[in-house]
Amino acid sequence: MLDETNSGNVLVEVRDLKMHFPIHAGVFKKRVGEVKAVDGISFDIFEGETLGLVGESGCGKSTAGRAILRLYDITEGSIKIDGVEIGPTPQPKLREMRPTMQMVFQDPQASLNPRMSVAAIIGEPLDEHTDFSKKEKREKVLGLMDAVGLNRDFANRYPHEFSGGQRQRIGIARALALNPKFIVCDEPIAALDVSIQAQVVNLLEDLQEEFGLTYLFISHDLSMVRHIADRVAVMYLGRVVELATREELFRAPKHPYTQALLSAVPEPDPSLEEKVERILLEGDVPSPSKPPKGCNFCTRCPQVMDICKEIDPTGKEIAAGHQVACHLYADT
């Protein structure tokens, strides 16, 4: 893992990325607006580091992850992977790059073919992108199953014969098959029990150390993000509102949204649970098709000021490597 100096090479550079989904209405399916799922985000991911991406449900994390891997044709912006601009690259040309960039999906079910055995699912990318012999392939697949904590004896079973958590591990094993460089992990451990979450997180860390992997780790589980991420970006309604090193973010969160988010984490000890001080957010989450005027968070912010309802704050570096988009920090 990387230390805080961020002296490494930038592997992924995202600038002003926008992904808007059109809204159609009426019999003629006229375009009446758009869902601004990702609305201008910028950050770098250094080689060998893990950037955590957190934020509330629907704020655009998955969309951002998918857009960066160009699973969508993006609305606007630039994405450079290893110095190569892939923002406007047409889909067929992206195929060659696919083995180096992988994604572990949020819905394991949707990405597993029910008619293929587990061994076939995990081995599928090997068929497509390597010339392994049958025996080599089998070895690799069994090794991957060990690595993610799936019993080898299950290699010939079908996805429906597995529990939810076991299915998620199948997806992770497959993503790892081609030794990718950059992996977008979209809530990869949400469906797992804590011990297996820990196994998978330890595994991701081991693989990172061994192969210098780079991760974008999307999660709403802040305790896991705190464990695995080197730096953390916090999203709210299509924007990145704060970005800092893990230590900074958890020790001294600056954006009122980050502060509320951290305070809301449930405490796994009923005797402590009652003592935790929480900042409760009031008000409705605005829709990404109608973001409010000014700061996106102004409708729920406990420290809202007049200016927040007028002017959209831009990201500012308030300390080395610590960016915040909030008017409270305008003069620092």
Place this chain on the structure above:
Amino acid sequence: MADGAEPVLNVRDLNTVFKTRSGSVHAVNSVSFSLKPGELLGVVGESGSGKSVTMMSLIGLIPSPPAQVSGTGVEFGGMDLLKASDDELRRIRGARIGFVFQDPMTSLNPVFTVGYQIMEPLRKHMKMNKADARRRAVELLELVGIPDAERRLKDFPHQFSGGMRQRVMIAIALACDPEVLIADEPTTALDVTIQAQILELMHELRAKLGMAVIWITHDLGVIAGIADRVLVMYGGQIVEHAPVKELFQHPKHPYTRALLKTIPSVRGERADRLEVIEGQPPILRAAPTSCSFSARCEFCFERCLNENPPRFDVGHGHDTACFYDFDANGPRHQPNMAMTQLAGGVGDAG
């Protein structure tokens, strides 16, 4: 909850076996528990330990074949659900027992709008007209915190984010004011703030409507915050059962103890490496004849390899399926707990 209230759901000795091409899988082994009105029963356990299959079995959601579901009984509303006809079960599901599935994409139909899928049970079970069903659907989506609810009725599931789909599932399960809600990992895709909102909603519905809830989760923080009692499952069995505080303060099964150690925290020291429970889960080829945790257990002794431990009553409404007695630091000398006593719901003592 009033002590001694009649349970709304009483599950006695439930077993589920899958017959697959590669042999049998004994996914649920002799599971007994009960649930009282207004109560929230948390269910935790290792991935693959049978949490989902248990709950789906008891309301007839496991296709048979390949599965065989058997048991002494699943009592609900004066009926035995194990003997109920498919028609009766269909009428109960979605109306009197709401179910939130673990994987929202498999239970939301991709070709129907979300609005249609919420309104359908309202029209079918509650006989609402279209306008009323629509109003109720908007209200439900707002309850689970979906912005712009009215407009989103016409959207299809793929247009929702992962966490929104989960909330749509919760809205559907709650549509007909069920007596029992079974929620299988309902908040895995939700961030903490929205999760808190959903938990608050559960609280209200339990207090207002006396709805009883079974909440399956791996998030022990959530369990600590909302459960009255907790079941811990391992290898298709209930290995520990206790009121929530008692469980966290005095865990008595080695699996539970190991599980509690694995939780990372956002507060306090950050560990360099996360704790895991070493070893592999059991394969469940046959009904257990030894303790299913023995291979991974540091307290294992000879008896554990020769007998499957029954659930021992350790007082305070707490029972554990383990031959090791942590209070005596040695093997347990205690008669088994009678099955009838278990099924009656050892409930909220303590």
